[in-house]
Amino acid sequence: MTQPLRLVRIYIMKKKIYPKIKNFMKKLVLLCVAILSLTSCSIDDSNDFYNEILPIESVVIPEEFVLGEIYPITVKYIRPAGCYVFFDFYYTRELNQRTVAVVNSVYPNQNCGIAEEAEVEATFNFKVTNNGTYIFKFWQGKDDSGTDLYYIVEVPVVEPEA
Numbered sequence: 001m002t003q004p005l006r007l008v009r010i011y012i013m014k015k016k017i018y019p020k021i022k023n024f025m026k027k028l029v030l031l032c033v034a035i036l037s038l039t040s041c042s043i044d045d046s047n048d049f050y051n052e053i054l055p056i057e058s059v060v061i062p063e064e065f066v067l068g069e070i071y072p073i074t075v076k077y078i079r080p081a082g083c084y085v086f087f088d089f090y091y092t093r094e095l096n097q098r099t100v101a102v103v104n105s106v107y108p109n110q111n112c113g114i115a116e117e118a119e120v121e122a123t124f125n126f127k128v129t130n131n132g133t134y135i136f137k138f139w140q141g142k143d144d145s146g147t148d149l150y151y152i153v154e155v156p157v158v159e160p161e162a
Helices: 003-040
Strands: 050-054 054-060 070-079 084-095 097-106 118-127 131-142 148-158
Touching: 050 070, 050 084, 054 097, 054 131, 054 148, 070 097, 084 118, 097 118
Parallel strands: 097 131
Antiparallel strands: 050 097, 054 070, 070 118, 084 097, 131 148
């Protein structure tokens, strides 16, 4: 192919075909973005949920800690129905005091099967970082006047055995 014919062919492609392909690609990308935007939003309420703090019934915790060690702490709580699913622990600390509660996600619009209570265990790991005595306050609900009730456990930190 001679050089002038090649230049003419390139000129025709740039002036006629290339702009059409470019416009087609822009429209295709715009269409894909629109479809993805519409499908990512759902009006269906079946995924609605809320979080609820549940009272702790009992605790398994060591009688003493060694500085630098990690200990599992297991709590038991009552799951009111099948629509309750363990989500996380509510956990705050202030110096050597820890406040702990269980947080469940509740899915009210789901078919959760038989709605019966069940005792459930949940465990978190606790790393001992300070000397002294740790005070754990495990939330056990509220009394008739609305005051928070806690199961309080004091765990001393002892020196490691040599």
